[in-house]
Structure formats: C-alpha cells, structure tokens
Amino acid sequence: xxxxxxxxxxxxxxxxxxxxxxxxxxxxxxxxxxxxxxxxxxxxxxxxxxxxxxxxxxxxxxxxxxxxxxxxxxxxxxxxxxxxxxxxxxxxxxxxxxxxxx
Amino acid sequence: xxxxxxxxxxxxxxxxxxxxxxxxxxxxxxxxxxxxxxxxxxxxxxxxxxxxxxxxxxxxxxxxxxxxxxxxxxxxxxxxxxxxxxxxxxxxxxxxxxxxxxxxxxxxxxxxxxxxxxxxxxxxxxxxxxxxxxxxxxxxxxxxxxxxxxxxxxxxxxxxxxxxxxxxxxxxxxxxxxxxxxxxxxxxxxxxxxxxxxxxxxxxxxxxxxxxxxxxxxxxxxxxxxxxxxxxxxxxxxxxxxxxxxxxxxxxxxxxxxxxxxxxxxxxxxxxxxxxxxxxxxxxxxxxxxxxxxxxxxxxxxxxxxxxxxxxxxxxxxxxxxxxxxxxxxxxxxxxxxxxxxxxxxxxxxxxxxxxxxxxxxxxxxxxxxxxxxxxxxxxxxxxxxxxxxxxxxxxxxxxxxxxxxxxxxxxxxxxxxxxxxxxxxxxxxxxxxxxxxxxxxxxxxxxxxxxxxxxxxxxxxxxxxxxxxxxxxxxx
Numbered sequence: 001x002x003x004x005x006x007x008x009x010x011x012x013x014x015x016x017x018x019x020x021x022x023x024x025x026x027x028x029x030x031x032x033x034x035x036x037x038x039x040x041x042x043x044x045x046x047x048x049x050x051x052x053x054x055x056x057x058x059x060x061x062x063x064x065x066x067x068x069x070x071x072x073x074x075x076x077x078x079x080x081x082x083x084x085x086x087x088x089x090x091x092x093x094x095x096x097x098x099x100x101x102x
Numbered sequence: 103x104x105x106x107x108x109x110x111x112x113x114x115x116x117x118x119x120x121x122x123x124x125x126x127x128x129x130x131x132x133x134x135x136x137x138x139x140x141x142x143x144x145x146x147x148x149x150x151x152x153x154x155x156x157x158x159x160x161x162x163x164x165x166x167x168x169x170x171x172x173x174x175x176x177x178x179x180x181x182x183x184x185x186x187x188x189x190x191x192x193x194x195x196x197x198x199x200x201x202x203x204x205x206x207x208x209x210x211x212x213x214x215x216x217x218x219x220x221x222x223x224x225x226x227x228x229x230x231x232x233x234x235x236x237x238x239x240x241x242x243x244x245x246x247x248x249x250x251x252x253x254x255x256x257x258x259x260x261x262x263x264x265x266x267x268x269x270x271x272x273x274x275x276x277x278x279x280x281x282x283x284x285x286x287x288x289x290x291x292x293x294x295x296x297x298x299x300x301x302x303x304x305x306x307x308x309x310x311x312x313x314x315x316x317x318x319x320x321x322x323x324x325x326x327x328x329x330x331x332x333x334x335x336x337x338x339x340x341x342x343x344x345x346x347x348x349x350x351x352x353x354x355x356x357x358x359x360x361x362x363x364x365x366x367x368x369x370x371x372x373x374x375x376x377x378x379x380x381x382x383x384x385x386x387x388x389x390x391x392x393x394x395x396x397x398x399x400x401x402x403x404x405x406x407x408x409x410x411x412x413x414x415x416x417x418x419x420x421x422x423x424x425x426x427x428x429x430x431x432x433x434x435x436x437x438x439x440x441x442x443x444x445x446x447x448x449x450x451x452x453x454x455x456x457x458x459x460x461x462x463x464x465x466x467x468x469x470x471x472x473x474x475x476x477x478x479x480x481x482x483x484x485x486x487x488x489x490x491x492x493x494x495x496x497x498x499x500x501x502x503x504x505x506x507x508x509x510x511x512x513x514x515x516x517x518x519x520x521x522x523x524x525x526x527x528x529x530x531x532x533x534x535x536x537x538x539x540x541x542x543x544x545x546x547x548x549x550x551x552x553x554x555x556x557x558x559x560x561x562x563x564x565x566x567x568x569x570x571x572x573x574x575x576x577x578x579x
Contacts (some may be wrong), residue, residue: 021413021418021463022440022454024448026539036518043519044402044474047481060335061291061305061486061535062563067334077240083182083198089427093125096423099439 008038103119104166104318105262106276111158111169118151118158118169122213125171129215129262136238137372138247138256140176141184142216147171154211166321168211173263175254177224178309179298180204184448185302188224188232191419191426191450198231201298202333203267203309203326215263218253224249224274224302224417227524230515231454238511239281242551246510248278251312255282258312265313265322269299271306272404273504273528276540279312280503280556283542285573286312288318288528290564291535292337294323295330300515304335306404308530308573316541316574320345323566336563341379347567348574353386355572357559358496361393363527367505372557374544375502378576379558382500385575392496394488399481405522406478413462416455421446482533489534493562498572501527503540503556507548526559537566541573 014033020026025033059065081094090097110116126144133139154169174180177187177198181204186192207214221231229237229252237252239245240260247256251268258266268275270288279286287310294309311322317519323345343440355399359379364372383389421427421442428445450496451459465474492499505526514521531538543557557576561569 013464014460017460017464017467019440020445020467021459022443022447023451023459024415024444031474032429033457033460036457037464039466039519040405040461044406044478046402047399047477050396050399050481050484052477052480054482055483057476058305058482058486061482064292064337064338067336069331069334080198083196084423087195087198087424089421089425089429098422099442101439 009034103314104170104321107170107264108166108429111154112164114158118154118213119148121149121169122147122171122215125215125263128260130238132260133261135243136240136256136260137235138188138218138237138253138262139173139216140188140219140234140253143180143183143214147213147215150208150211150213154213158210160405165210166562167325168208169213170264171213171215172207173215173218173254173266174204175220175251175266175268177220177269177300178204178267179300180214180217181231184235185300186225187216188220189451189455190233191446192424193233193426195425197298199298202295202330204298204522206326206328213379218251218257218266219297220253221250222455223300224250224269224271225412225454225458227273227277228509228514229253230511231452231535232379233452236511237355239508241283241509241553242549244549245553246281246511246512248281248508250274252278252294252577253283254312255279255286258284258314265311265318267309267322267326268312269307269309270532271302272532273525275310275312276502276528276538276556276558277524279540280554281508283545283554284312284314285316285319285542286310286540287323288531288538289323289327290337290537291532291568292335293327293537293564293566295328295333295336297330297332301415303408304415308410308532315571316539316577317345317348319539320348320570320574321405322462325572340564342567344567344570348571350571350575350578352382352572352575354567355387355498357382357387357389357494358392358492358499358501359389360397360501361391363501367502370546371502371506374546374555375557378543379500381576381579385579389500389574390496392492392499394492394530396481396484396488397530400485400533401522401526402532403478403481403485404529406474407482409458409462410466410475411462413459413466416459419447419450426450436525446562454518457478474561486532486534489562497561497568499560501558503527503558507546507553507555531560534564536560537569539569541577
C-alpha cells in the first residue's frame with residue numbers, strides 16, 4: 001500500500017495530474033493547486049490511524065447488487081438522433097466530428 | 103399548501119392557468135434581486151396548465167399535483183429546454199430527453215415554471231459557484247440561500263414556486279432548506295431515479311423535494327420515488343402515498359442525539375436546538391444520547407470519495423459531443439485533440455469544479471487508488487455500521503441541519519475548507535445512504551432579521567414514513 005502523501009505535491013505532479021484530468025493549467029494555477037490539493041489531502045490523513053484491514057469497502061450503500069435487464073437493442077427515433085446531434089459542436093454526415101488523434 | 107390548491111382547482115375557485123400566471127408574476131417581480139431562476143419555461147407551463155384545466159372542466163380525476171406550479175434545479179434534464187448545471191461548459195446545452203423525475207411530474211400534470219440556479223454541477227454550499235451569479239436569500243438579500251440547490255430553496259421561500267426539486271450529495275437540499283426556513287428532504291439512496299440528473303458523485307447523489315410543509319414534501323416524494331430501469335441503482339418502488347401516513351403521533355418513538363455533536367456550536371443555535379429537543383419530549387418521544395464513533399470522519403472521507411466520482415463523471419464534458427468546445431489553438435502547430443480537451447475544460451469549468459476534478463484525478467491515479475478511494479470506502483463501511491448500531495437503539499437521529507444560519511455573501515469564498523465545514527451535519531446521511539429531512543425549528547436574530555435554523559432528522563434506510571411523520575408532528579404542534 002502506498003503511504004498517503006505528507007508534503008506538498010510537486011509542480012511536476014500537478015502538471016501530470018492536469019494532463020490526466022484534461023484540464024489546461026497556467027503556472028499560477030499549478031501553484032494554487034499545489035496548495036489547495038495538499039491541504040485537502042492533509043485533512044484526509046486523519047483516516048490513516050483507523051484500522052480497516054478486515055473491513056470490506058462499500059459497493060452499493062444499501063446493498064443492492066446485480067440489477068439485471070435483458071440485453072435488448074431499442075431503436076432511437078430520427079428526432080432523438082437529430083436532437084442529440086444538434087448539441088454537437090461539430091457534426092458531419094450525422095456523426096460527431098473529432099480532430100485527428102495522431 | 104398542495105392539498106388546498108388542489109381543492110381550489112377541482113372546485114373551480116381558481117384555474118391552473120390563473121395560478122401559473124400568478125407565479126410568473128411573482129417571479130418577474132422578485133427574480134431580478136434573488137436570481138433563483140436561470141430559465142423560464144412559460145410556454146410549456148401554460149400549455150400544461152391549460153391541459154389540466156380542460157381535464158377539470160370535463161370532470162376527469164386529476165392527481166394531487168396536477169396543475170400546480172413547480173420548478174427544477176437546473177441539473178435535471180427537461181426535453182427541449184436549456185440545462186446548464188450553472189456551468190459555462192453547458193451554456194448552450196439543450197437537453198434531448200426528460201429526466202425520469204421530470205417525465206413522472208409531467209405525466210402527473212405538474213406545471214414546470216423553469217429551472218433554478220445552483221453551484222456549478224452542484225459543487226458548493228452557497229450557490230456562489232454558479233457561472234450565472236449568486237442566488238440571494240429571500241429573508242436577507244445580503245446573505246446566501248445555501249447550496250448547492252440555492253435557487254430551488256429560494257424559489258420556494260419567496261413563493262416563486264409551490265415546490266421545487268433539488269439534488270443532495272452532501273447536504274445540497276437540507277442546508278439551503280435550513281438557510282431559507284423551509285422543508286427539504288433527502289430520500290434514502292436509490293429511492294429516486296437519477297436518470298437525467300447531471301451526475302456529480304453517483305454513490306451519493308439523490309433527488310428530493312423542497313416545500314413549505316412536511317406534508318407537501320411527502321406528497322412530492324411519494325410520486326417521484328419509484329424503480330427505474332434506466333437507473334440500475336434504484337430501489338424497488340415503495341408504492342405508498344407517504345402523505346397518508348402522517349398521523350401526528352410520535353409517542354414512544356426514540357430519538358437519538360449524537361454525543362459530542364454540539365461541541366463548539368454557536369450558543370444561540372444550541373439554545374434553539376435544545377428547545378426543539380424539549381418539544382419532541384413533550385410530544386411523547388424519548389430522547390437519548392447515542393454514539394456514532396466514526397461520524398467525525400465523514401467530512402474527510404467525503405472529500406475523497408466525492409472528488410473521485412466527480413473526476414470520473416465529468417470526464418464526459420470533452421467538447422466533442424455537446425457543450426462548449428474551445429477550438430482556437432492558433433499558436434499550436436499541432437492543434438490536436440488533446441489541446442481541444444485541455445482548453446475546453448480550462449475555460450468551461452469554474453475554479454471549484456476544477457479543484458475537485460484535479461483532486462479526484464490525483465486520488466484515482468496509478469498507485470494511489472488503494473490509499474485514497476479504497477481506504478475511504480472502507481471507512482465509509484464503518485460509518486454505515488455505526489448507523490446500523492444506532493438504529494437498533496433509536497428510531498431517529500436529531501441534530502441541527504447546519505452549524506450556522508445563512509452566512510453573508512462572500513464570507514467564505516476564499517477558503518474551500520471553511521466552506522466544506524458548512525456540511526458537517528448533513529454529510530453523514532449521504533455517506534451512510536440513510537434518509538434525512540430538514541425542517542424549521544426556530545430563528546436567530548441577526549442584523550435585525552429573524553434568520554431561520556433547521557433541524558435535521560435522519561432515519562434508518564427506507565424509513566421515510568416514520569421520519570416524515572416525526573417531522574410533521576413537530577411542525578404541526
């Protein structure tokens with residue numbers, strides 16, 4: 001188990017997390033996140049002392065599991081499709097247009 | 103209020119169109135100052151009102167809520183209507199379908215007046231995080247209405263709607279209800295379908311009503327609580343009209359007050375709370391002290407679980423399928439997909455949302471999952487176990503809803519941790535998944551204004567019936 005961080009997150013860590021989170025950050029943002037995130041994570045440290053070795057983590061809080069349904073395809077109407085595509089920033093030939101990935 | 107309006111409608115003393123127009127007049131008069139509504143759906147509302155009026159004229163039976171004006175927190179989808187979650191990233195988003203709760207309300211004949219303001223994506227305790235400006239408290243406009251469902255609470259308190267729906271992830275229905283002097287209900291997790299609710303933290307989110315009485319809240323809750331194949335976490339339907347079980351009798355009911363819960367609480371609030379405890383005793387309830395050993399960890403556990411789920415849920419806002427898309431990477435040689443993501447989310451999200459996404463992404467990133475999310479879900483299991491033990495000894499748990507009255511606008515915006523403490527009494531109900539209700543228990547005078555204080559009752563899983571009756575008994579005596 002990784003030990004919970006005790007010190008300020010580094011600038012490189014924040015940059016790495018920002019790319020994972022897909023959020024563009026300025027140098028100023030990075031400094032602010034270093035401070036904000038570290039103080040919230042510090043607050044979490046109070047949980048370190050609680051012994052949870054034999055505790056099973058929560059899945060669904062009231063214990064509901066395996067809510068099954070038939071794997072049936074239900075066709076959407078043309079209007080539904082139009083309404084969905086109307087929200088797309090870029091659309092071509094009835095499909096979402098995306099920039100090249102490579 | 104709903105029953106009286108229903109009687110008037112059925113007897114022909116007022117039409118739904120007249121009632122709806124009256125509410126739009128109030129909105130027009132007050133919304134400029136309060137900023138409770140973001141979008142009005144006047145055309146749809148009047149059409150529905152007319153439809154109900156015709157039914158009444160023909161002598162057809164109508165539901166209790168038919169023809170009665172209400173409003174939705176703007177994080178619930180309504181077909182063909184702008185749904186922003188108070189975020190710039192969804193400024194131009196037109197929902198292509200109805201949320202399950204909206205579908206149910208429409209089928210029952212509810213008149214939807216519009217969409218109400220909230221903290222961006224329901225993240226906040228004051229509605230100050232809205233991209234469309236703060237909602238002001240109708241009792242004192244220098245103060246916040248609470249959050250995140252501040253618009254829904256203010257709308258009911260200012261009589262701009264008969265009732266509203268909100269969503270509650272850590273207290274977002276109960277705390278604003280407390281600040282605005284009205285009733286707010288967070289049902290048991292899974293009672294109400296979340297389909298069409300813009301997700302914040304899916305293991306905690308729950309939709310519930312704001313109303314001016316416990317009975318009205320029960321009426322709304324009965325209608326929206328049902329199983330939904332579009333939300334697999336939903337519990338089986340209760341198929342019960344909870345408003346029919348409010349008998350005003352709580353003799354012999356056991357109410358727990360948590361040991362240490364009131365330490366450090368403002369003296370004036372403590373005094374009102376003590377009076378409320380005495381009132382419950384005078385109504386025949388037995389009040390006793392209980393312990394919830396792990397509840398003190400609720401807030402720190404919440405601030406790991408919630409951001410993790412936020413970071414996952416809000417990944418869908420990528421500028422490709424809907425919402426804002428920033429696509430002007432002129433300086434970039436590449437102009438690639440990653441830059442569209444980075445720029446869209448940098449510009450589109452507000453500070454608090456970004457802070458939580460960053461925190462959640464960090465806590466879920468490789469190597470940290472066990473130390474944070476998994477650890478938090480284990481502590482959560484201990485918190486739930488405390489409640490299981492407590493509900494063997496008592497029927498309900500009673501506390502203040504918030505450690506304070508409505509605070510002044512701007513008072514806490516610079517310190518996120520201080521703002522988070524506003525939810526100290528409400529968060530454990532979400533952590534444990536139990537139902538909870540906030541209702542007015544008195545006022546405190548500040549700056550010459552009588553500011554309301556809410557009391558919160560929590561009950562065991564799925565015992566909304568007993569909890570609503572206890573709150574109703576308090577309210578009507």
